[in-house]
Amino acid sequence: MRTSRTTLARRAIGAAAGAILSFGLLTACGSDGGSDEDAESAEDFDFTCPEREDAERAPDEEANENTPFVFGTPGDPSSLDPVFASDGETFRITRQVYDTLLDHDCTEMVPGLAESWEQNDEGTEWTFHLREGVTFHDGTPLDGAAVCANFDRWNNFTGGYQSPNYTYYYSKFFDGYAENDPEMGIEAETNYAGCEADGLTATIRIHEYTANFPGAFSMATTAIVSPGSLEQITDDEVETADDPLPEYTQTADVLAGTGPYQLAEWDHSGQAVTLERFDDYWGETAEVKTLIFRTISDENARRQALEAGDIHGYDLVAPADVQPLAEGGFQVPTRGVFNILYMTYTQGHAPLDDHTVREALSHAVDRQRIVDSVLPPGGTVATQFMPPSLEGWSEDVVTYEHDPDLAQEMLADAGHEDLTLEFCYPTDVTRPYMPAPKDIFDIIASDLEAVGVTVEATPITWVEYIPTTRSGDCPLYLLGWTGDFNEAYNFLGTWFATETTEWGFDNQAIFDGLAEAAAEPDPSVRAEHWAGLNELIMEELPGLPISHSPPSIAFAPDVYPMDVSPLTQEDFSQMYFAAE
Amino acid sequence: MTPAKIEKLERLVEAGAQARTAESGSLWRQSFRRLRRSPMAIAGGAIVGVFVLVAVLGPWIAPYDPTAQRWGDEVFLNRNVFPGPRAENWFGLDHLGRDMFSRMIVGARQTLLVGVVATLIGFAAGAAVGGTAAAAGTFGGRWGQRIEAVIMRAVDVALSIPMLLLALSVAALLGPSLTTVMIAVGVAQIPIFARLLRGSMLAQAHSDYVLAAISLGVPKGRIVISHIFPNSLGPVIVQATLVLATAIIEAAALSYLGLGNPDPGNPEWGTMLADAQRFLSGAPQLAIYPAVGIIVTALGFTLLGEAMRESLDPRLRRQG
Numbered sequence: 078m079r080t081s082r083t084t085l086a087r088r089a090i091g092a093a094a095g096a097i098l099s100f101g102l103l104t105a106c107g108s109d110g111g112s113d114e115d116a117e118s119a120e121d122f123d124f125t126c127p128e129r130e131d132a133e134r135a136p137d138e139e140a141n142e143n144t145p146f147v148f149g150t151p152g153d154p155s156s157l158d159p160v161f162a163s164d165g166e167t168f169r170i171t172r173q174v175y176d177t178l179l180d181h182d183c184t185e186m187v188p189g190l191a192e193s194w195e196q197n198d199e200g201t202e203w204t205f206h207l208r209e210g211v212t213f214h215d216g217t218p219l220d221g222a223a224v225c226a227n228f229d230r231w232n233n234f235t236g237g238y239q240s241p242n243y244t245y246y247y248s249k250f251f252d253g254y255a256e257n258d259p260e261m262g263i264e265a266e267t268n269y270a271g272c273e274a275d276g277l278t279a280t281i282r283i284h285e286y287t288a289n290f291p292g293a294f295s296m297a298t299t300a301i302v303s304p305g306s307l308e309q310i311t312d313d314e315v316e317t318a319d320d321p322l323p324e325y326t327q328t329a330d331v332l333a334g335t336g337p338y339q340l341a342e343w344d345h346s347g348q349a350v351t352l353e354r355f356d357d358y359w360g361e362t363a364e365v366k367t368l369i370f371r372t373i374s375d376e377n378a379r380r381q382a383l384e385a386g387d388i389h390g391y392d393l394v395a396p397a398d399v400q401p402l403a404e405g406g407f408q409v410p411t412r413g414v415f416n417i418l419y420m421t422y423t424q425g426h427a428p429l430d431d432h433t434v435r436e437a438l439s440h441a442v443d444r445q446r447i448v449d450s451v452l453p454p455g456g457t458v459a460t461q462f463m464p465p466s467l468e469g470w471s472e473d474v475v476t477y478e479h480d481p482d483l484a485q486e487m488l489a490d491a492g493h494e495d496l497t498l499e500f501c502y503p504t505d506v507t508r509p510y511m512p513a514p515k516d517i518f519d520i521i522a523s524d525l526e527a528v529g530v531t532v533e534a535t536p537i538t539w540v541e542y543i544p545t546t547r548s549g550d551c552p553l554y555l556l557g558w559t560g561d562f563n564e565a566y567n568f569l570g571t572w573f574a575t576e577t578t579e580w581g582f583d584n585q586a587i588f589d590g591l592a593e594a595a596a597e598p599d600p601s602v603r604a605e606h607w608a609g610l611n612e613l614i615m616e617e618l619p620g621l622p623i624s625h626s627p628p629s630i631a632f633a634p635d636v637y638p639m640d641v642s643p644l645t646q647e648d649f650s651q652m653y654f655a656a657e
Numbered sequence: 658m659t660p661a662k663i664e665k666l667e668r669l670v671e672a673g674a675q676a677r678t679a680e681s682g683s684l685w686r687q688s689f690r691r692l693r694r695s696p697m698a699i700a701g702g703a704i705v706g707v708f709v710l711v712a713v714l715g716p717w718i719a720p721y722d723p724t725a726q727r728w729g730d731e732v733f734l735n736r737n738v739f740p741g742p743r744a745e746n747w748f749g750l751d752h753l754g755r756d757m758f759s760r761m762i763v764g765a766r767q768t769l770l771v772g773v774v775a776t777l778i779g780f781a782a783g784a785a786v787g788g789t790a791a792a793a794g795t796f797g798g799r800w801g802q803r804i805e806a807v808i809m810r811a812v813d814v815a816l817s818i819p820m821l822l823l824a825l826s827v828a829a830l831l832g833p834s835l836t837t838v839m840i841a842v843g844v845a846q847i848p849i850f851a852r853l854l855r856g857s858m859l860a861q862a863h864s865d866y867v868l869a870a871i872s873l874g875v876p877k878g879r880i881v882i883s884h885i886f887p888n889s890l891g892p893v894i895v896q897a898t899l900v901l902a903t904a905i906i907e908a909a910a911l912s913y914l915g916l917g918n919p920d921p922g923n924p925e926w927g928t929m930l931a932d933a934q935r936f937l938s939g940a941p942q943l944a945i946y947p948a949v950g951i952i953v954t955a956l957g958f959t960l961l962g963e964a965m966r967e968s969l970d971p972r973l974r975r976q977g
Binding site: 377395396397398400443450451452453454504512513519520 | 734
C-alpha cells in the first residue's frame with residue numbers, strides 16, 4: 078500500500094532491507110563472495126532486493142511428487158499457532174501454512190488474503206476486500222467473518238496468554254486486551270476497537286493510528302486461522318505467564334490455514350515438521366508435494382548434511398561457507414540487507430550512565446574491522462539504529478569514528494582510566510545479523526582492552542540470553558534485530574518507546590518524539606520525525622550500532638530456489654526440484 | 658577394555674613387588690640404568706623436557722603477546738583468508754589475527770598446569786582411598802575386610818565408567834572454568850590410583866620386613882604409614898606419568914567441548930582446537946598446530962611412562 082518503494086533501498090552504501098523478527102530465533106548469516114562488494118560503491122545498487130540472475134528451470138515432476146524436500150533449520154519452531162510465536166524458526170514454517178491479510182514482495186507491501194485494502198484519513202479504519210474462492214485446509218471458505226473471528230479471539234485473550242512470553246507481537250501492535258489481566262503487567266488500554274464483517278469484506282478498527290499499521294497485518298503472527306479449527310480448542314487453559322504452551326500448538330492435526338501447505342506431522346523427538354501440499358490453494362499450487370523442516374542446530378552439521386545430500390537446503394549459512402559451497406555447485410542466494418547488530422550500554426550500570434564514557438567506548442571499537450573480516454561481504458558499518466533503506470534514515474547523525482587515542486583521553490577526562498565492564502555474548506547460536514557472536518565479542522573486547530578497559534567475558538546460552546539482557550543484568554551486550562516490515566517504527570519503537578531495564582536510560586525527548594512520530598499517519602511527515610529522532614538517539618548514544626549485513630541461505634544444485642526475502646519471509650511453494 | 662585396564666594395573670603392582678625381592682642392587686638404581694639405555698625413554702624424556710621447558714618459560718620466549726590481535730586487519734574469516742606461516746609469524750595467524758606461535762608456546766603452560774594438577778588431585782585422592790582400603794583389609798580384621806570390599810567394589814564400578822564420561826559429568830556439574838577441568842580430570846583418575854596403590858600395598862603387606870615389624874611390636878598404623886606406603890609408591894609414580902598423558906588429552910577434550918576456561922585471554926590448546934574447528938575446511942592449519950602439540954606431548958609422557966614401567970618389570974629385565 079502506501080509503502081514508498083521509490084526511495085526505498087536506493088539509499089546507497091550498504092545496507093538495506095529486512096527480515097523477520099528478530100531477537101529471536103532465526104539465526105543466520107552468510108553472503109555472497111565478491112559481487113556485493115563491487116557494488117558497494119554503486120550509489121544506486123538495490124541492496125534490499127538484488128535482481129535474480131539465474132533463469133527459471135523446468136521442474137522435475139517425478140522428484141517433486143516422490144521426494145520429500147528436506148530443509149535444515151537452526152532451531153525447532155515454538156508453536157504451530159503463530160500468534161504465540163515471535164521467532165523466525167516458527168514463522169518460517171507457519172508462513173507456508175497460514176496466510177496474512179497483506180504480504181510482502183521484497184519489502185513492498187502487496188496483497189495477501191486481501192486483494193485490496195483501504196484506510197480512512199486518520200488511519201483508524203482498515204477495510205480489507207478478501208479474495209474470492211479461498212478455502213481453508215479444513216474445507217471451509219474464507220470470508221470476512223473468519224478474519225474477524227481471529228482478531229476478536231486475540232483481543233479476548235485472558236490470563237497467561239496476555240503475557241509477552243506468549244503474545245509478544247500482538248501486545249506490541251494492539252497494546253492491550255479486552256480485559257487486561259492485572260497480573261500480566263499490561264496497563265495500556267487495547268487499541269483494538271472492533272471488526273465488522275460483510276461477506277468478503279472485513280473492516281478492522283483501531284482507536285489510534287500507530288506506525289505499526291498496516292505492517293501488523295502482514296506479520297506472521299496475525300495470520301488467519303480457520304475458525305472451525307479454532308473451535309476444537311479452548312483458550313482459557315493457560316493461567317500464568319510461565320506455563321508451557323497448550324498442547325494443540327505442538328501437534329500438527331488441529332489447526333488449518335489457507336496456505337500452499339498444510340500441517341502433516343510434528344515429530345518432536347526427530348525434530349522435524351512435515352508439511353503436505355494443499356491442492357486447493359488459492360494461488361499457484363506448489364510443485365513439491367512434501368516439505369520437511371528438520372532441525373540441525375550446528376552450522377557445520379547443516380553444511381555437511383547438505384553436502385552429503387541428506388537435506389536439500391538450509392538457512393543461516395556461515396559467511397566463510399558461502400564461497401566453498403558455491404564452488405561446490407551449491408546455490409547460495411544472499412538476502413537483502415535489512416537488519417542491525419548493536420552493542421548496548423546498559424545505563425543502569427555506572428559509569429555507563431556517563432555520556433563521556435559511552436562516547437569513549439564508541440570511539441574505541443573498530444567496527445569497520447568487524448564488517449570487513451567477520452560479517453558477510455555486502456555488510457556495512459551502522460551509523461544509527463536502522464538500515465539506510467528505511468524512510469527516516471538520517472545522514473546527519475553524530476558518528477563515532479574509530480580513534481583509540483581519543484577514547485583513552487576521554488576515559489581519562491571522565492576519571493575512568495581503570496574501568497572494568499562485564500560484557501555478555503550468546504554462546505550457542507548465530508543470528509541473521511550476527512554470524513559469529515564470539516568472534517565479534519573477541520574483537521570488541523580486544524578493542525576495549527586496548528584503551529585500558531578491563532573486560533569480564535560473560536558467555537550466556539541463548540535461552541537465558543534474552544531474559545538476562547532484557548532485565549538489564551549485562552552492562553555491555555550484543556544483540557540485533559531484523560525488520561518485520563518496511564517501517565522505521567519497527568526498529569526504533571522496538572527499543573526506545575519507553576524507559577526499559579534493557580537499555581536503562583530515561584530520555585523523555587526521545588520517548589515523546591517516538592510517540593508523536595508513531596501517531597503520524599502521513600509517511601513522509603513521519604520520515605522527517607524519524608530522521609530527527611535518529612539524530613537525537615545517536616546523541617544520547619544508548620548503544621553502539623555496529624553493522625547491517627546480508628544473511629544467506631543454501632540449496633542443493635538440483636533445486637530451483639524461491640526468491641529470497643530481505644525480511645526472511647521466503648515462500649517455499651515457489652521452490653522445487655529442477656530437471657537437469 | 659576394563660579387564661585389560663585392571664590386568665595392566667595388576668601387572669604393574671606385581672612388578673613393583675617382585676623387583677624388590679629379586680637379585681642385587683636397589684630397584685631404582687637398576688631401573689634407572691635400564692632407562693638410560695632405552696631409546697623409548699630417551700625420546701619420551703626429551704619431548705617431556707622440551708615441553709616442560711617451554712611451558713615454564715613460555716611468557717618469556719613467546720615473540721608476541723598471545724592475546725593481542727595485532728594483525729587483526731589481515732585476517733578475513735568471512736572469506737577464509739588466514740595468513741599462513743611467514744617470517745614474523747612462524748605458525749601464521751589465528752582467526753582473530755593473533756600470532757599462532759606465541760599462542761602455542763603460552764598455551765603449553767596451561768596444558769601442563771592442567772595435566773599436573775589433575776594428576777596430583779587423582780593421585781592424592783586415589784592414594785587416600787586405595788591406602789585406606791589396603792590398610793583396612795590387611796589389619797582391620799573381619800570388619801576391615803568388609804570395608805575394603807565395599808571400597809574396592811565402588812572403585813571397580815568407577816573404573817568401568819569411561820574416563821571421559823566421568824570427567825564430563827563432573828565438569829557439567831561445576832560449570833566451565835579451568836579449575837573445573839582440573840578437578841574433573843583428576844576425579845576421573847582417582848579409581849586408577851586407588852586400585853594400583855591398594856594392590857601394591859597388599860603385596861608389600863606380605864613381605865618379610867612387614868612380618869619383622871609386626872613381630873617387633875611396631876604399631877599397625879605406623880607400619881602402614883612408615884613402611885608399607887612408601888615402599889608401594891614405585892608403580893604408582895610410574896602410573897602417574899602415564900596418567901599425565903591421558904590427563905592432557907582429556908583436559909584438551911573438555912576444553913574442546915566448551916567446559917574449559919571461557920577467558921579468551923588465556924590460550925589453551927584444547928580451546929584453540931575448538932575455535933579452529935569452525936574454519937577446518939578453509940584453514941586446517943589452525944587445528945593442526947594445537948592437535949599436533951597435544952599428540953606429541955601426550956606421546957612424550959606415554960613413552961616415558963611405558964619405559965619406566967618396563968624397566969621395573971623383571972620379566973623384561975634380562976633383555977635390558
